[in-house]
Amino acid sequence: MDAPLDFRGKAGIADRLFGFAALAAGTIVLVALGTIAFTTTRRAWPALDAMGFDFITSTRWAPNDEVFGAGAFVYGTLVTSTIALVLAVPVSIGIALFTTQVAPPRWRKPIVYVVDLLAVIPSVVFGLWGILVFSKQVLPVYELLHGWFGGIPVIGALFGETGSGRNFMTAGIVLAVMITPIITSLSREVMDTCPTTDREGAYALGATRWEMIRGAVLPHSRNGLVGAVMLGLGRAMGETIAVALVIGSTVGVSANLFAAGDALPARIANEWGEAEGNWRAALVGLAVALFVITIIVNLAATAVVQRTGERGGRR
Amino acid sequence: MTVDGGSGLDLSQRPSSRTRTDRAMTAVMLVCLLAVVVPLAAVVYTLLKNGAGQLSAEFFTADIPTISRIEGPGMGPAIVGTLLITAVAAAMALPLGILGAIYLNESSAGGRLGRLIRFMATVMTGVPSVVMGLFVYVTYTLRFKQNAFGGALALAFLMLPVVIRTTEEMLKLVPDNLREASAALGARRSRTVLTVVLPAALPGVVSGCLLAVARAAGETAPILFVVGAATSVNTNVFREVNTALSAQIFANAQLPFEGAQQRAWGAALTLVLLAFVITLIARVVTARFALKR
Numbered sequence: 001m002d003a004p005l006d007f008r009g010k011a012g013i014a015d016r017l018f019g020f021a022a023l024a025a026g027t028i029v030l031v032a033l034g035t036i037a038f039t040t041t042r043r044a045w046p047a048l049d050a051m052g053f054d055f056i057t058s059t060r061w062a063p064n065d066e067v068f069g070a071g072a073f074v075y076g077t078l079v080t081s082t083i084a085l086v087l088a089v090p091v092s093i094g095i096a097l098f099t100t101q102v103a104p105p106r107w108r109k110p111i112v113y114v115v116d117l118l119a120v121i122p123s124v125v126f127g128l129w130g131i132l133v134f135s136k137q138v139l140p141v142y143e144l145l146h147g148w149f150g151g152i153p154v155i156g157a158l159f160g161e162t163g164s165g166r167n168f169m170t171a172g173i174v175l176a177v178m179i180t181p182i183i184t185s186l187s188r189e190v191m192d193t194c195p196t197t198d199r200e201g202a203y204a205l206g207a208t209r210w211e212m213i214r215g216a217v218l219p220h221s222r223n224g225l226v227g228a229v230m231l232g233l234g235r236a237m238g239e240t241i242a243v244a245l246v247i248g249s250t251v252g253v254s255a256n257l258f259a260a261g262d263a264l265p266a267r268i269a270n271e272w273g274e275a276e277g278n279w280r281a282a283l284v285g286l287a288v289a290l291f292v293i294t295i296i297v298n299l300a301a302t303a304v305v306q307r308t309g310e311r312g313g314r315r
Numbered sequence: 316m317t318v319d320g321g322s323g324l325d326l327s328q329r330p331s332s333r334t335r336t337d338r339a340m341t342a343v344m345l346v347c348l349l350a351v352v353v354p355l356a357a358v359v360y361t362l363l364k365n366g367a368g369q370l371s372a373e374f375f376t377a378d379i380p381t382i383s384r385i386e387g388p389g390m391g392p393a394i395v396g397t398l399l400i401t402a403v404a405a406a407m408a409l410p411l412g413i414l415g416a417i418y419l420n421e422s423s424a425g426g427r428l429g430r431l432i433r434f435m436a437t438v439m440t441g442v443p444s445v446v447m448g449l450f451v452y453v454t455y456t457l458r459f460k461q462n463a464f465g466g467a468l469a470l471a472f473l474m475l476p477v478v479i480r481t482t483e484e485m486l487k488l489v490p491d492n493l494r495e496a497s498a499a500l501g502a503r504r505s506r507t508v509l510t511v512v513l514p515a516a517l518p519g520v521v522s523g524c525l526l527a528v529a530r531a532a533g534e535t536a537p538i539l540f541v542v543g544a545a546t547s548v549n550t551n552v553f554r555e556v557n558t559a560l561s562a563q564i565f566a567n568a569q570l571p572f573e574g575a576q577q578r579a580w581g582a583a584l585t586l587v588l589l590a591f592v593i594t595l596i597a598r599v600v601t602a603r604f605a606l607k608r
Contacts, residue, residue: 015504018504022421022422025411025412025415029432030435033435039454040446091351092347093347095351118351120529120587120590122533122586124564125564125583125586128583129362131569132579177351211337231441240443240445241535241561241565265536268445269539269565272539287446287449290443291446294441297441299438305437
């Protein structure tokens with residue numbers, strides 16, 4: 001994109017200043033990620049150093065005894081985001097397929113608009129709804145499920161007794177609602193890049209619409225969908241406030257999805273006000289652990305998405 | 316027309332199993348759509364039911380009761396705080412983000428550094444807000460105490476990558492002819508960008524930035540760590556604790572008192588309306604003025 005005439009030297013000052021400002025702005029991003037990792041780790045070091053590897057593996061979190069094991073919170077983060085993905089992924093892909101392949105073109109905008117509305121609502125509002133309304137309404141459903149499946153061996157362990165409506169399952173459901181818009185919009189984008197020739201080819205061979213989707217759209221979009229799901233996973237794991245309100249804030253590892261627990265970011269938000277000294281260092285340590293996990297997930301997702309994007313561009 | 320009975324030709328074929336699968340899958344997709352509409356409707360309904368009664372001139376202006384058991388209005392300081400923190404954050408993140416995007420799309424077309432920055436910006440959009448909040452706590456709040464500027468810093472870091480990515484997408488849409496024409500007239504690159512490329516992309520950039528601002532206005536976790544909790548209006552960004560709607564919702568939602576919960580609902584409705592209005596403006600700007608793909 002170089003200009004054909006180059007007046008470098010004479011007219012350079014304005015251009016060079018401008019270029020430098022732009023470069024500096026871009027570089028902030030690079031500096032920020034490194035600085036976040038360094039400064040938070042240094043602050044958390046007293047707690048991390050004292051606990052060693054137990055910080056991640058131990059499930060005993062007892063601030064009064066200066067024992068900080070984040071194992072239960074790592075477990076809670078994994079369980080709630082798994083529930084969220086199990087619920088949100090089929091729904092998101094279903095909506096994306098409906099908007100791109102099935103619905104008449106003039107339905108498209110309203111559907112996109114409604115799904116995007118979910119993304120406009122701040123997470124703390126979902127949390128408020130979850131703690132004051134949803135967790136109470138859903139309690140009978142949990143008791144019903146416990147009655148049906150609680151007695152079955154192995155699976156029954158997942159559907160144990162419910163205390164309050166604030167537990168892993170409620171947190172997972174609220175997370176699912178919150179990550180659906182991002183998975184849906186990314187899925188829609190990849191599905192839109194499926195070449196018309198592929199789709200028409202499938203129809204020409206006599207495929208029904210569903211067979212066309214299975215044979216042309218889904219195989220074409222597979223990588224992009226994997227990326228979308230991983231970005232959704234990253235969001236679910238980092239989501240703080242809604243989870244902090246509905247997960248029940250209890251240190252515990254239980255296979256029972258209806259048991260109260262806690263997650264990494266939620267524990268930080270709930271304990272920050274009362275913590276001091278090494279306790280605060282340990283909470284910053286939780287943030288470091290969360291940062292590492294989400295960065296790995298996001299790096300992988302971004303790599304997958306960018307690869308498919310470049311391939312799509314070459315077609 | 317008569318059809319003689321018993322002829323072998325039956326035009327009303329029963330649907331084959333393939334057709335039935337096709338219809339069933341279409342139905343499943345519709346159910347998926349419903350699965351999103353139901354919680355959205357539920358949230359909006361409870362928000363309106365519990366929040367609408369709270370909104371009044373007094374609610375928007377009065378101080379927050381210092382004893383949370385008390386019933387009655389007051390979210391003024393939180394509204395001021397949210398507007399102040401978000402505005403300062405936008406004032407920092409938007410110019411930087413737009414400059415960064417200009418670097419990515421205009422200066423370093425395809426360069427290695429540009430690719431790295433773009434990749435990192437995408438990764439940075441995934442950094443959880445709680446981590447960003449603690450980062451600002453460690454680097455800023457420990458030295459300068461809790462105040463609104465710390466919150467603005469955290470929100471700015473959250474906005475920055477989003478602004479960079481959306482602005483870059485918009486700059487990509489500006490046709491190269493315009494840049495070449497401007498260069499042919501003898502304009503320098505900086506002049507081309509400022510007077511030709513940016514004005515052409517402006518509506519899209521504005522709408523992308525507004526969406527980033529709307530999202531940031533609802534962030535809660537950083538406010539808890541770096542802004543603190545005030546109960547009266549504080550317009551000084553650098554002095555003393557402040558508060559925001561999101562943090563007030565979080566605090567009041569956990570209290571067992573009727574009055575506190577009512578204030579939480581009112582604050583939630585105010586916050587959603589604020590975010591909704593910003594989003595709506597963004598949509599209008601895009602629909603009316605933006606370059607189409």
